[in-house]
Amino acid sequence: MAPVAITSPVSVSLYPTLAFLTLAIGLMFTATFFIYETTSSRRNLSLVKEVTTGAVASVFLGFGSLFLLLSSGVYV
Numbered sequence: 107m108a109p110v111a112i113t114s115p116v117s118v119s120l121y122p123t124l125a126f127l128t129l130a131i132g133l134m135f136t137a138t139f140f141i142y143e144t145t146s147s148r149r150n151l152s153l154v155k156e157v158t159t160g161a162v163a164s165v166f167l168g169f170g171s172l173f174l175l176l177s178s179g180v181y182v
């Protein structure tokens with residue numbers, strides 16, 4: 107039985123596009139988070155909204171960084 111090569115589930119040609127899109131979405135959520143933090147008073151802050159927005163931004167920026175590294179040839 108011959109070994110089977112491991113391949114990416116995403117086409118290599120899509121790495122730059124995915125990097126751009128996920129980084130753009132992540133930066134949008136980061137900006138939303140900062141705007142929410144600076145414009146809300148202490149009485150109107152919601153921990154759930156802060157954690158949710160921060161987590162979504164973190165996930166998109168993480169995947170964006172991964173695809174940016176992959177598209178530039180740094181295979182992690």
